[in-house]
Amino acid sequence: MAEEKKDITPEQKAVLKAEFDKDWRKEIRKALPLKERMKFGRQKMPERPPEERNRDFKEVNQGLDAEAAMAEARRCWDCVNPQCVAGCPVGIDIPSFVKLIEQGKFLEAAWKLKETNSLPAICGRVCPQETQCEEICNVKKSTGVPVAVGNLERFAADFERGAGNIVIPPIPPSTGRKVAIIGAGPAGLTVAGDLAKLGHEVTIFEALHISGGVLIYGIPEFRLPKAILKAEVDYLQKLGVGIRTSFVVGKTATLDDLRQEGFEAFFIGSGAGLPNFMKIPGENLVGVYSANEYLTRVNLMKAYDFPNYDTPVFPSKCAAVIGGGNVAMDSVRTSKRLGADRSIIIYRRSRHEMPARTEEIHHAEEEGIEFHFLTAPIRYFGDDRGRLTAMECLRMELGEPDSSGRRKPVPVPGSEFITEVDLVVVAIGQSPNPLIPQTTPGLKMGKWGNIDVDWKTMATNLEGVYAGGDIIRGGATVILAMGDGRIAAAEIDKYLRNKPRS
Amino acid sequence: MAKILDRRRLVPNLHLIEVHAPEVAKKCRPGQFVIIMPDERGERIPLSIADWNLEKGSVTSVFILVGTSTHKLSLLQPGDEVPVYVGPLGKPSEIENFGTVLLAGGCFGIGAIYPLARALKKAGNRVLTIIDVKANYLLYWEDKLKAASDRLFISARDFALESKDYVPAKIEEVAKAEPKIDRVVAIGCTYLMYRCSMATKPLGIKTIVSLNPVMVDGTGMCGACRCTAGGQTKFACVDGPDFDGHQLDWDELFKRRKSYFDDEIRSLCHWERSNFP
Numbered sequence: 049m050a051e052e053k054k055d056i057t058p059e060q061k062a063v064l065k066a067e068f069d070k071d072w073r074k075e076i077r078k079a080l081p082l083k084e085r086m087k088f089g090r091q092k093m094p095e096r097p098p099e100e101r102n103r104d105f106k107e108v109n110q111g112l113d114a115e116a117a118m119a120e121a122r123r124c125w126d127c128v129n130p131q132c133v134a135g136c137p138v139g140i141d142i143p144s145f146v147k148l149i150e151q152g153k154f155l156e157a158a159w160k161l162k163e164t165n166s167l168p169a170i171c172g173r174v175c176p177q178e179t180q181c182e183e184i185c186n187v188k189k190s191t192g193v194p195v196a197v198g199n200l201e202r203f204a205a206d207f208e209r210g211a212g213n214i215v216i217p218p219i220p221p222s223t224g225r226k227v228a229i230i231g232a233g234p235a236g237l238t239v240a241g242d243l244a245k246l247g248h249e250v251t252i253f254e255a256l257h258i259s260g261g262v263l264i265y266g267i268p269e270f271r272l273p274k275a276i277l278k279a280e281v282d283y284l285q286k287l288g289v290g291i292r293t294s295f296v297v298g299k300t301a302t303l304d305d306l307r308q309e310g311f312e313a314f315f316i317g318s319g320a321g322l323p324n325f326m327k328i329p330g331e332n333l334v335g336v337y338s339a340n341e342y343l344t345r346v347n348l349m350k351a352y353d354f355p356n357y358d359t360p361v362f363p364s365k366c367a368a369v370i371g372g373g374n375v376a377m378d379s380v381r382t383s384k385r386l387g388a389d390r391s392i393i394i395y396r397r398s399r400h401e402m403p404a405r406t407e408e409i410h411h412a413e414e415e416g417i418e419f420h421f422l423t424a425p426i427r428y429f430g431d432d433r434g435r436l437t438a439m440e441c442l443r444m445e446l447g448e449p450d451s452s453g454r455r456k457p458v459p460v461p462g463s464e465f466i467t468e469v470d471l472v473v474v475a476i477g478q479s480p481n482p483l484i485p486q487t488t489p490g491l492k493m494g495k496w497g498n499i500d501v502d503w504k505t506m507a508t509n510l511e512g513v514y515a516g517g518d519i520i521r522g523g524a525t526v527i528l529a530m531g532d533g534r535i536a537a538a539e540i541d542k543y544l545r546n547k548p549r550s
Numbered sequence: 551m552a553k554i555l556d557r558r559r560l561v562p563n564l565h566l567i568e569v570h571a572p573e574v575a576k577k578c579r580p581g582q583f584v585i586i587m588p589d590e591r592g593e594r595i596p597l598s599i600a601d602w603n604l605e606k607g608s609v610t611s612v613f614i615l616v617g618t619s620t621h622k623l624s625l626l627q628p629g630d631e632v633p634v635y636v637g638p639l640g641k642p643s644e645i646e647n648f649g650t651v652l653l654a655g656g657c658f659g660i661g662a663i664y665p666l667a668r669a670l671k672k673a674g675n676r677v678l679t680i681i682d683v684k685a686n687y688l689l690y691w692e693d694k695l696k697a698a699s700d701r702l703f704i705s706a707r708d709f710a711l712e713s714k715d716y717v718p719a720k721i722e723e724v725a726k727a728e729p730k731i732d733r734v735v736a737i738g739c740t741y742l743m744y745r746c747s748m749a750t751k752p753l754g755i756k757t758i759v760s761l762n763p764v765m766v767d768g769t770g771m772c773g774a775c776r777c778t779a780g781g782q783t784k785f786a787c788v789d790g791p792d793f794d795g796h797q798l799d800w801d802e803l804f805k806r807r808k809s810y811f812d813d814e815i816r817s818l819c820h821w822e823r824s825n826f827p
C-alpha cells in the first residue's frame with residue numbers, strides 16, 4: 049500500500065510532447081534562456097506571522113500574487129523530459145499549466161489543471177509536493193530549490209475561483225443510469241464530478257452532515273479554508289450531482305437496498321475513519337482524545353467558537369500529541385490555537401522519520417510547538433474524577449529498519465519518566481472504516497481491513513462495485529484518493545456503457 | 551433536513567419528539583438510536599428510538615430536559631426542521647425467545663423499552679415490565695407498555711402509587727415471585743442501569759443495558775463513546791449500545807459521562823441568557 053511512483057505511459061508521453069512542441073511553448077522557451085531562468089530565486093509564500101496566527105483559525109499561507117506567480121513560473125525550464133510529471137500521482141501536465149501562468153493566462157492554467165485534477169485548490173494546499181513533483185524537479189537537481197509547483201497550482205485555482213469564472217461544462221443528455229457514491233471525501237467527490245459530466249445520474253451518500261470527508265472534519269481551517277470545499281461541492285451540485293448527507297450506508301440503507309432502488313453502479317470511498325489507540329493503561333481517562341474526535345469537535349462542530357456553537361472541547365495548559373504525521377501536526381497546532389501554554393509532539397522515532405509534510409513541521413516549529421523525539425507514552429494517570437493529570441513515557445533508540453524501511457524504535461530500559469499533561473491527543477493512524485464491509489456480504493477484503501480491488505480498474509469482486517481512496521489504501525493522501533476516483537469513474541462509465549439497461 | 555411532526559411534553563421534563571424520517575423508520579429495529587442536531591449551531595446528540603410508524607414514515611423518541619440541546623429540542627414545533635437526523639445507528643438488541651424477560655425502564659427509558667417489549671413479546675417471551683418513576687405525575691405510556699407486556703409493575707417513591715422502592719428492589723421482588731427469569735434489560739439513566747446490574751448479579755440473571763455515553767458521529771469514527779466491557783475498549787455507538795451490565799467498567803462510564811459538566815452548564819447559561827434576557 050506504499051506510495052508507488054508511477055512511470056509515465058507512452059500515451060501520456062505523446063501528449064506531453066505534443067504540448068511541448070506547440071509554438072507558444074517554443075516562443076516562451078526562446079524568450080528567456082535557461083541560464084537566465086536559473087538566476088531567479090524561489091518566490092516565498094506569504095505567511096501570517098507565527099505569534100499572530102497561532103491564536104486563531106484563519107489560513108496561515110496567504111497565496112502568491114499574480115506577479116509573484118509569474119516570476120515563479122519563469123523559474124521552470126519547460127523540460128523536454130519533465131520529471132515532475134512522473135512524480136505526480138495523477139500525472140498532471142505540469143509544464144503546460146506553469147507556462148500558461150508565465151504568460152499571464154491564469155484561467156487557462158486552471159482549466160489545464162482541471163483536465164487531470166478536479167480539486168486543484170485543495171491539492172495545491174495539502175499535497176506533499178516536496179516528496180512528489182518538487183522532489184524530482186530538474187531545477188532542484190541543479191540548483192537545490194525546485195519550482196514551487198504546489199504554490200502555482202494553488203494560485204491558478206484560487207484565481208479561477210476569485211474571478212467567479214467557474215465554467216460549468218456542457219452536460220450531455222442524461223443517460224438515465226443511476227450511480228451511487230458512498231462517502232463525500234476527495235475520492236467520492238472526484239468520481240461524482242467525472243460521472244456527472246458524462247451524463248450519468250449521480251447521488252452521493254454521506255454519513256456526516258457536511259460533505260468533504262477528512263477535508264472538512266480533519267484538516268483544519270488554518271490549512272484548508274472550508275469555503276474552498278463549499279465552492280467545490282456547490283460546483284458538483286451545479287453539475288447535477290445529488291448529495292444525501294446524514295445517510296449512513298450500511299445503516300440507513302445497505303448497498304443491496306440501493307441496488308433495489310435502481311442504482312446500477314457503486315463507488316465506495318468511505319475512507320479510513322477508524323481511530324487507532326495504543327491500548328495502554330489510562331487511555332480512556334477524560335482528557336485523552338483520538339485525533340479524529342479532537343479535530344471533528346473543532347473543525348466540523350466548530351468547538352473553537354464554544355459557547356456560540358454548542359459542542360465543547362477541552363482547553364489545556366499542557367497538550368501532548370502522540371504521533372508524527374500530518375494528523376499529529378494538525379492536532380498540536382490546534383491545541384496551541386485553543387490556548388495551550390505548552391503544546392508538545394511526542395514521537396517515537398526521530399525527526400528524520402516523521403511522515404508529516406515539511407511545511408507543516410516547519411510551521412509548527414515557528415508557532416512554538418515543542419518536539420520530543422524518540423519518546424513514547426506507556427501509561428496515563430488521572431485524578432479521582434477520572435481526569436488526565438500526567439503521562440509516563442519511555443525513551444527509545446533507533447534499531448534496524450522495519451518493513452517500511454524506517455528504522456525501528458526500541459525502548460531504552462530504565463528510561464521511564466513522568467510528565468504533567470492535561471490533554472492528550474492520540475494521532476497514531478486510522479484504519480479503514482468497517483461499516484460497509486460488515487454490511488456488504490461477499491465483499492472481498494484485504495489484510496488490513498481494506499477493501500480489495502483490481503488496481504488497474506478499482507473494481508471490487510462484486511459486480512458494478514468500485515472502491516478507492518483510504519478505504520483501499522489505509523491512511524494515504526488526497527491526491528491518491530482523487531487519482532483512484534479518476535480511474536474508477538472512467539471504468540464505471542465503461543461498465544455502464546457495456547451493460548444492458550435493466 | 552428532517553421535519554418535526556410532533557413534539558409535546560409527556561410529563562414534567564420529559565418530551566416526545568416525532569420526526570419525519572421514512573428511511574430510518576423502514577430500517578430501524580428495537581435498541582437502535584438516532585443522532586439529532588437541533589439547529590445549525592447545535593451539538594449532535596443521540597436519542598433512543600421509542601417507536602416508529604411506517605405509514606407516516608415517522609420515528610419517535612422520548613427525551614429528558616438536561617442541557618442546551620434538549621432545551622432547544624423542547625421548543626420545536628410541528629413543521630419545524632432539524633438539520634441533522636441520522637440513523638438508525640448502533641446494533642439492534644438481541645430478540646429471541648429467551649423465556650421470561652424482565653424489562654426495566656426509567657426516565658426516557660420508559661419510552662425506549664417499549665419497542666423491546668413489543669418485539670420480545672412477539673418472539674414468544676413472557677414479558678414482565680417495570681416502570682420506574684419518582685412520583686405518580688411522572689408516569690407515561692403505562693397503557694402502551696401494559697398492552698405489550700404480560701405483567702406491568704411500577705416502582706416509585708410515592709405513597710399515592712403504594713410504592714416506595716427504587717427499581718432494584720422491585721427486580722428482586724419480581725425475581726423472588728417468578729420461577730425463573732432468563733434475562734433482564736434495563737434502560738434509563740446510567741445510575742439506574744448500574745443499580746439494576748448490581749441487583750441481578752447475585753441472582754445470576756444475564757442483564758443487558760443500553761449505554762448512553764457522550765457521542766459525536768455515532769458511526770465509529772471518533773471514539774468519544776468508548777467504554778470498557780469485559781476488559782476491552784469498545785465503541786458504544788457501533789459495538790453497542792447494548793452491553794452486558796455485569797461486564798462493564800461502571801466507574802469509568804460515570805466519569806466519562808461527566809466529561810463536559812462545566813461546559814454544559816456554561817453552554818446552557820449562555821443559551822438562556824441569549825434567548826430569555
Ligand SMILES: Cc1cc2nc3c(=O)[nH]c(=O)nc-3n(C[C@H](O)[C@H](O)[C@H](O)COP(=O)(O)OP(=O)(O)OC[C@H]3O[C@@H](n4cnc5c(N)ncnc54)[C@H](O)[C@@H]3O)c2cc1C
Pocket residue numbers: 174175176230231232233234235236253254255256259260261262263266267295296297298317318319320321343374375376378405481483484516517518519523524525526527529
Ligand atoms: C488530520 C488529517 C490531515 C491530513 N493531511 C493531509 C495532507 O496534508 N495532505 C494529504 O495529501 N493528505 C492528508 N491527509 C490524508 C487525506 O485527508 C486522506 O488520505 C483523504 O482524505 C482520503 O480520501 P477519501 O475520499 O478516501 O476518504 P475520506 O476523506 O476519509 O472521506 C470518506 C467519507 O466517507 C464518509 N463515510 C464513511 N463511511 C460511510 C458510510 N457507511 N456511509 C456514508 N458515508 C460514509 C465519511 O463520513 C467521509 O466523509 C490527512 C488526514 C487527516 C485525518
Ligand SMILES: Cc1cc2nc3c(=O)[nH]c(=O)nc-3n(C[C@H](O)[C@H](O)[C@H](O)COP(=O)(O)OP(=O)(O)OC[C@H]3O[C@@H](n4cnc5c(N)ncnc54)[C@H](O)[C@@H]3O)c2cc1C
Pocket residue numbers: 583593595596597598599611612613614615616617618619620621658662738739740761762763764765791807808811814815817
Ligand atoms: C445511545 C444513546 C441513546 C440515548 N437515548 C436517549 C433518549 O432516548 N432520551 C434521552 O433523553 N437521552 C438519551 N440519551 C442521552 C442524551 O443523548 C443526552 O441526554 C443528551 O446528549 C443531552 O444533551 P444536552 O445538550 O441537553 O445536555 P448536556 O448539556 O450535554 O448535559 C447536561 C447535564 O446532564 C447530564 N446528562 C446528560 N444526559 C444524561 C442522561 N442521559 N442521563 C443522566 N444525565 C445526563 C450531563 O452529564 C450533564 O451534567 C442517549 C444517549 C446515548 C449515547
Ligand code: SF4
Pocket residue numbers: 123124125126127130131132133142143146184185186187188195197
Ligand atoms: S521538472 Fe521542474 S523545471 Fe522541469 S518542467 Fe517540471 S517543474 Fe519545470
Ligand code: FES
Pocket residue numbers: 764765766767768769770771772773774775776785786787788
Ligand atoms: S460516537 Fe464517535 S465513535 Fe462512537
